[in-house]
Amino acid sequence: xxxxxxxxxxxxxxxxxxxxxxxxxxxxxxxxxxxxxxxxxxxxxxxxxxxxxxxxxxxxxxxxxxxxxxxxxxxxxxxxxxxxxxxxxxxxxxxxxxxxxxxxxxxxxxxxxxxxxxxxxxxxxxxxxxxxxxxxxxxxxxxxxxxxxxxxxxxxxxxxxxxxxxxxxxxxxxxxxxxxxxxxxxxxxxxxxx
Amino acid sequence: xxxxxxxxxxxxxxxxxxxxxxxxxxxxxxxxxxxxxxxxxxxxxxxxxxxxxxxxxxxxxxxxxxxxxxxxxxxxxxxxxxxxxxxxxxxxxxxxxxxxxxxxxxxxxxxxxxxxxxxxxxxxxxxxxxxxxxxxxxxxxxxxxxxxxxxxxxxxxxxxxxxxxxxxxxxxxxxxxxxxxxxxxxxxxxxxxxxxxxxxxxxxxxxxxxxxxxxxxxxxxxxxxxxxxxxxxxxxxxxxxxxxxxxxxxxxxxxxxxxxxxxxxxxxxxxxxxxxxxxxxxxxxxxxxxxxxxxxxxxxxxxxxxxxxxxxxxxxxxxxxxxxxxxxxxxxxxxxxxxxxxxxxxxxxxxxxxxxxxxxxxxxxxxxxxxxxxxxxxxxxxxxxxxxxxxxxxxxxxxx
Ligand SMILES: [Fe+2]
Ligand SMILES: [Fe+2]
Ligand SMILES: [Fe+2]
Ligand SMILES: [Fe+2]
Ligand SMILES: [Fe+2]
Ligand SMILES: [Fe+2]
Numbered sequence: 001x002x003x004x005x006x007x008x009x010x011x012x013x014x015x016x017x018x019x020x021x022x023x024x025x026x027x028x029x030x031x032x033x034x035x036x037x038x039x040x041x042x043x044x045x046x047x048x049x050x051x052x053x054x055x056x057x058x059x060x061x062x063x064x065x066x067x068x069x070x071x072x073x074x075x076x077x078x079x080x081x082x083x084x085x086x087x088x089x090x091x092x093x094x095x096x097x098x099x100x101x102x103x104x105x106x107x108x109x110x111x112x113x114x115x116x117x118x119x120x121x122x123x124x125x126x127x128x129x130x131x132x133x134x135x136x137x138x139x140x141x142x143x144x145x146x147x148x149x150x151x152x153x154x155x156x157x158x159x160x161x162x163x164x165x166x167x168x169x170x171x172x173x174x175x176x177x178x179x180x181x182x183x184x185x186x187x188x189x190x191x192x193x194x
Numbered sequence: 195x196x197x198x199x200x201x202x203x204x205x206x207x208x209x210x211x212x213x214x215x216x217x218x219x220x221x222x223x224x225x226x227x228x229x230x231x232x233x234x235x236x237x238x239x240x241x242x243x244x245x246x247x248x249x250x251x252x253x254x255x256x257x258x259x260x261x262x263x264x265x266x267x268x269x270x271x272x273x274x275x276x277x278x279x280x281x282x283x284x285x286x287x288x289x290x291x292x293x294x295x296x297x298x299x300x301x302x303x304x305x306x307x308x309x310x311x312x313x314x315x316x317x318x319x320x321x322x323x324x325x326x327x328x329x330x331x332x333x334x335x336x337x338x339x340x341x342x343x344x345x346x347x348x349x350x351x352x353x354x355x356x357x358x359x360x361x362x363x364x365x366x367x368x369x370x371x372x373x374x375x376x377x378x379x380x381x382x383x384x385x386x387x388x389x390x391x392x393x394x395x396x397x398x399x400x401x402x403x404x405x406x407x408x409x410x411x412x413x414x415x416x417x418x419x420x421x422x423x424x425x426x427x428x429x430x431x432x433x434x435x436x437x438x439x440x441x442x443x444x445x446x447x448x449x450x451x452x453x454x455x456x457x458x459x460x461x462x463x464x465x466x467x468x469x470x471x472x473x474x475x476x477x478x479x480x481x482x483x484x485x486x487x488x489x490x491x492x493x494x495x496x497x498x499x500x501x502x503x504x505x506x507x508x509x510x511x512x513x514x515x516x517x518x519x520x521x522x523x524x525x526x527x528x529x530x531x532x533x534x535x536x537x538x539x540x541x542x543x544x545x546x547x548x549x550x551x552x553x554x555x556x557x558x559x560x561x562x563x564x565x566x567x568x569x570x571x572x573x574x575x576x577x578x579x580x581x582x583x584x585x586x587x588x589x590x591x592x593x594x
Contacts, residue, residue: 018413021343029344029345115286118225130412133412
């Protein structure tokens with residue numbers, strides 16, 4: 001037996017990369033769930049997907065990208081590419097959010113977003129997270145993991161179904177609010193622990 | 195429908211070259227494509243890699259510059275075919291996802307071959323081997339859930355069950371016990387030659403894949419698991435390659451390779467669900483017919499023999515990717531505790547096996563068991579896909 005055996009919590013806290021990679025898996029699982037359900041079940045799964053995406057991407061933007069940007073040669077460029085992908089996905093998500101999940105255009109839009117989000121996640125794992133593990137010291141990775149966990153704790157576990165509204169409204173609606181709330185929590189955690 | 199590839203002509207060799215635009219194939223969808231389409235892609239990649247490596251070995255043993263040039267010409271086309279086939283795999287898949295598909299290939303390809311194999315000794319070799327790759331699938335699936343929080347059923351899609359086979363730590367046998375007896379090239383059914391070549395090529399590709407991608411993982415447990423299973427794939431290549439009669443001449447072997455490529459592209463063309471991929475199988479079949487024709491010419495000229503003496507007069511039944519769940523469950527119930535001794539099989543752990551086991555597993559658990567321990571710690575259970583009920587054997591408490 002090696003000395004690396006850990007409880008899941010300890011493993012997550014010790015390694016922000018492992019934590020984010022598992023969230024990538026959870027995001028894909030939720031995409032599956034939205035695709036495979038209908039009606040209220042789909043609405044509920046989609047709310048959870050929106051929530052997780054908001055929390056995950058905000059935590060990356062507040063915690064991981066700024067750190068990675070100055071961590072390695074070319075970090076600026078890598079992070080700029082990831083931010084552009086995140087911005088693009090955010091817009092696509094806002095559009096989906098304004099749609100009725102049972103309307104005919106919803107699933108094609110969802111599949112499209114799914115592909116974009118997956119490509120984005122793989123790019124993070126390969127070009128950004130690999131550098132984190134390579135260059136950041138363990139305490140730093142633990143502190144980052146803690147901040148990401150704080151972000152996770154902000155969003156309600158079971159949000160209300162979205163109120164339907166005009167697309168323009170929705171773009172700045174629940175998704176944006178969720179991101180703001182997450183941002184605040186992360187900043188607080190970073191101020192305390194970072 | 196009878197199809198004698200010896201009598202068909204395909205695309206002339208000098209018209210087989212593809213430009214960059216033609217080689218830039220669109221990959222299949224990582225999540226929504228037929229799992230067996232991915233299995234056919236992985237199989238044909240292994241077949242093309244073997245075509246290339248065999249041709250290189252042949253060239254290195256060949257004195258005749260004209261033959262060397264002919265081999266180089268055909269081999270370049272094989273190399274383009276390998277690119278067109280393997281580049282159908284999507285870039286967003288993780289290495290572990292591709293690995294799980296590789297083990298699904300090993301399970302459902304080998305099980306199908308075991309069912310179709312007419313020779314009892316050869317059949318036993320496939321039955322023995324398939325229970326090991328079956329367990330590899332289980333171990334990698336558990337690693338996958340740990341690292342990526344995803345379930346392997348999203349990859350294998352209920353077509354293949356994921357549960358314990360012969361426990362992976364017990365696959366480490368003394369190397370001399372991995373060498374089997376070859377078939378007799380003069381008496382064996384031509385189908386048996388195709389089976390041996392197919393499974394050997396698939397295992398060889400798996401071995402090459404694991405030995406190259408294993409160190410790209412950052413997680414220590416993943417790095418270790420690829421080392422362990424990579425070494426078992428080495429055993430599998432030894433096991434399957436030793437089934438082939440080494441008395442076959444180079445010319446004869448070349449004919450078998452090209453004939454087998456015709457057989458497999460034809461088989462996969464018949465069953466392919468993805469229209470775009472099917473068109474590639476069809477195109478490649480038409481290329482292989484001409485490779486076969488070229489190989490037959492070489493054999494007639496340099497071996498002084500008629501290729502029709504060594505291959506089947508028509509293509510055998512199509513080799514098919516399909517679920518083999520009940521067959522595998524029967525094998526698990528009957529053959530889980532087998533190991534090898536010399537060229538045969540025994541149920542008791544003999545001295546040479548025990549010594550090898552002690553040397554590898556004696557100082558702490560094998561990585562394949564460590565994966566299960568860690569998974570248990572994280573999730574409080576192991577990961578399985580059992581669509582057909584309870585596990586058929588109670589030998590599943592190996593790592594407890
Ligand atoms: Fe991101
Ligand atoms: Fe991410
Ligand atoms: Fe080929
Ligand atoms: Fe295997
Ligand atoms: Fe194998
Ligand atoms: Fe060929």
